[in-house]
Amino acid sequence: MTTFPTSLGTSTADEIRLLGQDLTADLMGKVGFGELAFWLVALRRPTPSETRVFEAVLVALADHGFTPTAIAARLTYLSAPDSLQGALAAGLLGGGSRFLGVTEDCGQFLHEALEGRDLPTDEAGWDSFALEVVRGAQGKYLPGLGHPVHKVQDPRTPVLIGIAREEGLEGSHLELFQAIGRVHEQVLGRKLPLNGAGVCGAALADLGLPVELLRGFALLARAAGLLGQLAEERRRPIGMDAYLTVDRNAVYVDPDR
DSSP states (O other): OOOOOOSSEEEOSSOEEETTEEIIIIITTTSOHHHHHHHHHHSSOOOHHHHHHHHHHHHHHSOOSSOHHHHHHHHHHHHOTTOHHHHHHHHHHTOBTTTBTHHHHHHHHHHHHHTTOOOOSSHHHHHHHHHHHHHHTTTSOOTTBOOSSOSSOOTHHHHHHHHHHHTTOOOHHHHHHHHHHHHHHHHHSSOOOBOHHHHHHHHHHHTTOOGGGHHHHHHHHHHHHHHHHHHHHHHSOOHHHHHHHHHHTOOOOOTTO
């Protein structure tokens, strides 16, 4: 008999099991959605402290207004109001290296820098390590630095670091990320804020979640935000105005000029 092993969900005629638990008896009404999302990936139930940090990340990434992902979702809904799933997908597909994807990029960058290294024991040691990391990345994309709106400080960054610290979960990824924030100006010649997407990646990596999947958590958070954007598009539409503003102001330019 052919079998397909799974540690996630299975069903019979009268029962649904998930993560080795009876879905209706053990999970429904007893486990929060954020806690469950962590559990599904890590295959272990997070502690209350881990759940608090994890859900703070989801809240931090859920919605930031009329970002490209939200606009894409709204305009797709304008074109195909019969396809809510298409509008949600359009917004999620826009999660890349400039929006949302920074969470994974930063987590991976920090993880690779830390791999196989002896960890510093004080702030001076972290700063020296961070200088080495930033110098090694010169001329390359340094994820987690800078923000198109928050030019001095991303308001999410100190709050998430504070939550991780309160819960005893400020690990090596967050330590290195903060050190990069302190020293990068010496190498780059300008001061940039540590952005919220980057600190989310560092916090998720410190929770032990696979760095290759961190973008998925950003997309999970943004799915909730996009659903809110589409609900608002139904109540107070702006998609047609956005389309007409661009279309009516389009100007032909000779491609040879």
